Amino acid sequence: MARSTKSPKSRITPRSSSTGRGPxxxxxxxxxxxxxxxxxxxxxxxYVGASASALSDAMGIERSSFYNTFLGREALFREILKLYGQITPDRPLGQITLGQAVTPVVEKVFRDVCRVRAADPESKGCLMVNSIVMLVGNDPALAPEIVGAVQRQIQVFEALLQQAARQGEIPVPKDMRAAAYTLTIFLIGLNVISKVENKEAVLWASCRHQLSNLGFQIKK
Amino acid sequence: MARSTKSPKSRITPRSSSTGRGPxxxxxxxxxxxxxxxxxxxxxxxYVGASASALSDAMGIERSSFYNTFLGREALFREILKLYGQITPDRPLGQITLGQAVTPVVEKVFRDVCRVRAADPESKGCLMVNSIVMLVGNDPALAPEIVGAVQRQIQVFEALLQQAARQGEIPVPKDMRAAAYTLTIFLIGLNVISKVENKEAVLWASCRHQLSNLGFQIKK
DNA sequence: TGATTATTGGTCACTTCTGTACAAAACACG
DNA sequence: CGTGTTTTGTACAGAAGTGACCAATAATCA
Structure with a gap:
């Protein structure tokens, strides 16, 4: 491999350019x-296709600055994953509070996923889903982070379904775990297929169908 | 990129070692x-992570033989995709004949997917799904083949749902296209999540849930 | 102003990858 | 047994990637 597996020498934390000023x-x-x-x-x-050189070039900085600031591709990617977690369209799912109606949030999230993915001219899909496919089983260093995120997603869906059922928004699923998995699987698949099908209406029609089948009352 | 984008010089078809003998x-x-x-x-x-050297090494042949026989990574990958199409667990879906009961085939296919993916110690998932994620949007030469395969999958599901509905196996879906997409999306997501969750029972419980929701009568 | 400090720009040494070229090897055939 | 044919082994030239190193630069601070 041209992209070697050894990791850069760890360094004292750089000042991080925009964090105020200093000497x-x-x-x-x-x-x-x-x-x-x-x-x-x-x-x-x-992650596999973006070299340190490609990243530095895109950022408009020298590779030396890249290593100095981000300590290498792996460390950068971990930071990027955190960043992505804050802008991902399904973020609201994990922020539902007790007593709050679940259905509108779920509907909005799936609508947003359809809208955002369809509107992306580059059809990049979801960074997290892409990373599952590319890294799990191939990158022992980064895989655990990805796997953890998926497991949290499943738990989020499970909690959310429980709440929805308790609040009478949906009938109580026979198998809560299975239902949570089903939603997770669907959301993952949706993000993947958005790379192939970019018509928002088509994507949403499928979501509507899926959410209705799970018992959610989706307005026309 | 160390992995250059130029394609190898096309050559006269090699004899292909095992095809009988000759001079x-x-x-x-x-x-x-x-x-x-x-x-x-x-x-x-x-595809992105497997270099010609890595492939040659794995096959136990020299790189010269690799290029001589397979003409390069891209040509080899196209051949591999065809090969995979013959061993993929969802293959039977495209072979249902008119009059034949759809439900048992659908159930068996999803069962097989769960079984095969869960049993894979390397958790490789589905080559086609992995390729969607890695190549669509990044490899103009190979993407069309992948996109075509996905579209065919959707059509297969649509034809299959129509037949199932016509034969009274499931209620007629309000939106046939959406239902076909839903199944495709679910199958894709299932293959992805199999990289994270390798317990067959968990995967199957979710499939049962999904197929039941679509109206299929799945036996306990 | 001089000491301190962090970023920059460039270079080094190394690995891996790419596709091509060609002589040597190993077979079939007349 | 020589001729033709195909694969093999090895080498080449070039591109790209890796992380480390270091002098020059440009700030802050005393």
Missing amino acids: GRPAKFNRETALETALQTLWKRG | GRPAKFNRETALETALQTLWKRG
């Missing part, structure tokens, strides 16, 4: 902006 | 066996 030469780039660019690049090309 | 030095390897090995390697590491 030393100022960085020529904005850390947040660079991170955003890195997110786009890693999302589009995947 | 010239005999190949030291069996083409079918080598293809099987290449399938495993490409399946495990993905």
Whole structure:
């Protein structure tokens, strides 16, 4: 492999260019902006397909600055995953409070997923789902983080279904775990197929069908 | 990129070692066996992660023989995709004849997917699904083949649902297209999540749930 | 202003990958 | 047994990637 497996020598935490000022030469780039660019690049090309050079080029910085600031591809990717977790369209699912109606949130999230994925001209799909496929089973260092995220997603869906059932929004599923898995599986599949089918209406029709089948009352 | 994008010079079709005998030095390897090995390697590491060297090494042949026999990574991958199409557990879906009961085939296919994916110690998932994620949007040469396969899968599900409805096995779906998409999406998601969850019973419980919701009568 | 400090820009040494070229090897056939 | 044919082994030239190293630069701070 041209992309070697050895990890960069760990270093004292860099000042991180945009975090206020201090002694030393100022960085020529904005850390947040660079991170955003890195997110786009890693999302589009995947962790495997985005080299340190490609990332540095995209960010408009030298490779030396790249290593100095982000400590390497792996560390950067972990940071990117956190960042992605804050902008992913399914984020609201994990923020439902007790007593709150579940259905509108679920509907909105699936609608948003359809809208956002269909609107992406690059059809990048979901970074997390892409990462499952590319890294689990091939990258022992990063896989655990990905696997953990999936398991949390399942738990979120399970809690959410329980709440919806308790609040009478849906009939009580015979097998709560299975229902939670079903939703997770569907959401994953939806993100994948959005790379092939980019018509929002088609995607949403399928979501409507799926959510209705689970007992959610989706308005026309 | 270390993995350049230029394609190898096209050549006169090689004799393909195991196809009978003829003049010239005999190949030291069996083409079918080598293809099987290449399938495993490409399946495990993905098209992006499997270099010509890695493939040659796995097959136990020199890189010169690799290029001579398979003409390069891309041509090999196309061949591998065809091969995979013949061993994929969902193959029977496309072979249902008119008048034949749909439900048992659908049930068996999903059962088989759960069984096969859960039994795979390497959790490779589905080569086709993995390829959607890794290649669509990033490899203009190979993407069309993948996209076509997905579209055919959707059509297969649509025809199959129509037949099932006509034969009274399931209630007529309000939106046939949406139902077909739903099944496709679920099958894709199932293959992805099998990389994270390898307990057959868990996977199958979710399939049961999903198929029941679509109206299929699944036996306990 | 001088000491301190962090980023930059460039280079080094190394690995892996790419596709091509060609002589040597090993067979079939007349 | 020589001729033709095909695969093999090895080498080549070039591209791209890896992380480390270090002098120059450009700030802050005393």
